[in-house]
Amino acid sequence: MSLRFALLGLLAERPSSGYELERRFAEGIGSFAWSASHSQIYPELARLVGDGLVVVVAEGARGRRDHAITSAGREALRSWLLGAPDSTRTVRNEFVLRLFLLSALDRRDAVRVLDGTERFVTAELATLTAAQQEMVEEGVPPGSGPELAAEFGVRSYRATLEWVAWARGRLEG
Amino acid sequence: MSLRFALLGLLAERPSSGYELERRFAEGIGSFAWSASHSQIYPELARLVGDGLVVVVAEGARGRRDHAITSAGREALRSWLLGAPDSTRTVRNEFVLRLFLLSALDRRDAVRVLDGTERFVTAELATLTAAQQEMVEEGVPPGSGPELAAEFGVRSYRATLEWVAWARGRLEG
DNA sequence: CTAATCATGTAACTGGTTACATGATTGT
């Protein structure tokens, strides 16, 4: 069900084509919360239209069809967001999994993985803060989806970097 | 493939039965990195035995079979942990997804969700710090899997709480 | 004119969840 509400949420911000939704997943939200490929997006959009939660609002070049959320769609999204935040909170994060399995390695190898993690996360953090800077310059409104997502990402990455430093001390000591 | 290496990682720490592995997934690692149910664990364990990465080391009451990692298994795990940390880093986290879609709600509803999140994360954080305290008392060795996982969790939760406070200001302002 | 990108769709397969099913052991 998550994909369905992720699509509704993105369309609540602004209408998009399936193609565009795939790219929007890739930016920010995809690195921290959810992602989807076009082969999943198109059938789900069709189902949402069938359920009256989404409508086609424009047809453009190359068969492009822009979809918009309906008021029924907004209502469905709202009750999902306000309801049961505790249920089915399964998490899948291969990156974090690797960190959790570090203790299976000897000290030298474990520190090597931590070094790689640090380099990677530092680079991601730089990209994200640059994107944030760009948003400020473009006048993205406070409280918008991308703004919330970027700030969450920055804070998560910083916490990860601090954990890496802590873990290094823990493994070496 | 992640499940396979998650199992190898858990078995690298100590031998376990399938039943026990399911519970070990639920503790810590399941909330932040990966989880699995027994219907997935048993077939995968059988495949790991078939591939020589795991062996049955003991048979106990009620058909219990303890599995241990082999040296081939350790080698497979090691090369996975040291290899390509960047590839296929798809993330699925419904909890975070909800936070990213907040901007679809009006201010009142969004703040309500943030309040619920804060309560939930605060409670989880308390449980986790209690578990950490217990580990210290039980003399869990530094750098062990559960220790690394718990500290990662604490830091992630704290970062989330700080983000919630920030987001509230952003939405209300 | 031609390469890159935009844009959509389906099919086969893999991974993961839920439901069904059974039985042994332990603690009270």
Add this chain to the structure above:
DNA sequence: ACAATCATGTAACCAGTTACATGATTAG
């Protein structure tokens, strides 16, 4: 004796990925 928990397994279903497939438009 009974309930709780330990312990394993399979089948049906749903979600997600990869591969296959096609064609229009735009920029250089």
